[in-house]
Amino acid sequence: MPEPSARERHLAELAAALRSRLVEGRRLEVAAGAGEVGLAAAARALVEREAAILSGAEREEVVARIVRDSVGLGALEDLLADPAVEEVMVNGPGTVYVERHGLIEPTDVAFADEEELRNTIERILAPLGRRVDELSPMVDARLADGSRVNVVVPPLAIDGPVVSIRRFGAERPGPSALVARGTLTAAQHDLLAGAVGARRSVLVSGGTGSGKTTLLNALSGFVSPRERVVTIEDAAELRLRQPHVVRLESRPAGVEGRGEVTIRDLLRNALRMRPDRIVIGEVRGAEALDLLTALNTGHDGALSTLHANSPADALARLETLALMAGVGLPHEAIAEQVQRGIDLVVHLERRQDGSRVVAEIAEVVRAAGTTAVRTLESAERR
Ligand SMILES: Nc1ncnc2c1ncn2[C@@H]1O[C@H](COP(=O)(O)OP(=O)(O)OP(=O)(O)O)[C@@H](O)[C@H]1O
Numbered sequence: 368m369p370e371p372s373a374r375e376r377h378l379a380e381l382a383a384a385l386r387s388r389l390v391e392g393r394r395l396e397v398a399a400g401a402g403e404v405g406l407a408a409a410a411r412a413l414v415e416r417e418a419a420i421l422s423g424a425e426r427e428e429v430v431a432r433i434v435r436d437s438v439g440l441g442a443l444e445d446l447l448a449d450p451a452v453e454e455v456m457v458n459g460p461g462t463v464y465v466e467r468h469g470l471i472e473p474t475d476v477a478f479a480d481e482e483e484l485r486n487t488i489e490r491i492l493a494p495l496g497r498r499v500d501e502l503s504p505m506v507d508a509r510l511a512d513g514s515r516v517n518v519v520v521p522p523l524a525i526d527g528p529v530v531s532i533r534r535f536g537a538e539r540p541g542p543s544a545l546v547a548r549g550t551l552t553a554a555q556h557d558l559l560a561g562a563v564g565a566r567r568s569v570l571v572s573g574g575t576g577s578g579k580t581t582l583l584n585a586l587s588g589f590v591s592p593r594e595r596v597v598t599i600e601d602a603a604e605l606r607l608r609q610p611h612v613v614r615l616e617s618r619p620a621g622v623e624g625r626g627e628v629t630i631r632d633l634l635r636n637a638l639r640m641r642p643d644r645i646v647i648g649e650v651r652g653a654e655a656l657d658l659l660t661a662l663n664t665g666h667d668g669a670l671s672t673l674h675a676n677s678p679a680d681a682l683a684r685l686e687t688l689a690l691m692a693g694v695g696l697p698h699e700a701i702a703e704q705v706q707r708g709i710d711l712v713v714h715l716e717r718r719q720d721g722s723r724v725v726a727e728i729a730e731v732v733r734a735a736g737t738t739a740v741r742t743l744e745s746a747e748r749r
């Protein structure tokens with residue numbers, strides 16, 4: 368039947384074209400700071416405007432197609448429905464791995480072809496007003512449940528689009544759960560409870576995926592419920608249980624290169640929000656300098672994470688990041704701010720069996736003018 372199939376094709380093409388327009392429009396809106404509009408409502412408005420020539424029934428059909436193709440995660444849905452899955456890793460259409468209980472395993476999930484994987488990626492990103500293409504081939508986003516998504520597409524990803532989803536189960540472990548899991552010893556738990564409660568500034572260090580954010584989240588449980596906490600993150604992963612929390616999230620620049628709001632911008636702003644505590648998801652750029660300044664001007668008790676191989680390395684990295692902020696402060700001045708500003712470094716390690724343990728808790732000390740650490744607690748338990 369050539370008639371309906373031509374019509375079918377026409378509607379499908381129209382829906383696809385309008386859907387990319389919708390994604391583009393929403394991305395610009397989000398970049399301009401506009402609030403979220405319902406997807407269906409936005410699709411309907413666009414179809415009313417652009418396809419008024421169609422009959423009412425056909426317009427509804429186009430709207431339905433746009434919405435259908437904009438939600439749902441296809442092949443990934445089953446994996447994401449499994450609460451034991453902590454991470455989903457798509458390495459091109461044919462290869463999908465998951466991490467369960469800290470261990471990576473292959474799955475038999477696959478996408479029919481690259482096209483299908485790209486559609487799924489678009490469905491993940493479209494409702495967030497984000498887009499990935501040759502011009503911006505890497506993107507970070509966050510699903511409605513708080514899971515973090517990273518996408519890299521060709522030509523940067525050589526074997527097809529790569530998607531990494533860091534799931535967060537509804538519950539994030541608190542300090543006692545981390546003791547039960549063997550991440551913290553009872554002694555470490557008590558030491559950290561005392562330190563955070565006493566408003567000492569704590570840096571959590573460790574390698575990629577060593578459980579830094581999870582521990583940071585747990586540590587926030589030691590903050591008094593009377594304090595006003597401001598959290599600052601690239602992708603909001605933290606789930607604080609405190610009653611009085613303000614959450615801020617940074618924003619990348621749009622394709623036209625404008626609208627970027629960095630962690631550093633947010634930190635500077637947060638200082639004007641009467642915070643009792645500042646929690647920064649991860650320090651990895653120029654915000655290191657502003658953090659040190661804040662810590663040295665009365666905003667004590669900050670909590671953050673930093674990618675490093677040891678507590679000493681964490682302090683060295685913090686210094687380097689602050690130096691790279693480029694205000695021409697001499698190295699000694701920055702080193703001094705680190706010594707005065709940071710009290711403890713908690714270092715995590717990921718073990719072969721997939722478990723995460725606090726390998727060391729170190730105190731920042733001054734030794735002969737240079738920054739040094741003294742081990743308070745080290746895990747010689749296994
Ligand atoms: N204490 C723990 N015991 C077992 N698994 C954990 C623990 N903490 C975190 N995980 C798991 O490890 C993964 C990474 O956790 P998390 O995001 O806290 O690490 P991270 O060090 O902040 O990672 P990144 O370097 O990407 O920021 C998650 O899938 C989480 O479920």
Ligand SMILES: [Mg+2]
Pocket residue numbers: 579580581649672
């Ligand atoms: Mg993290």
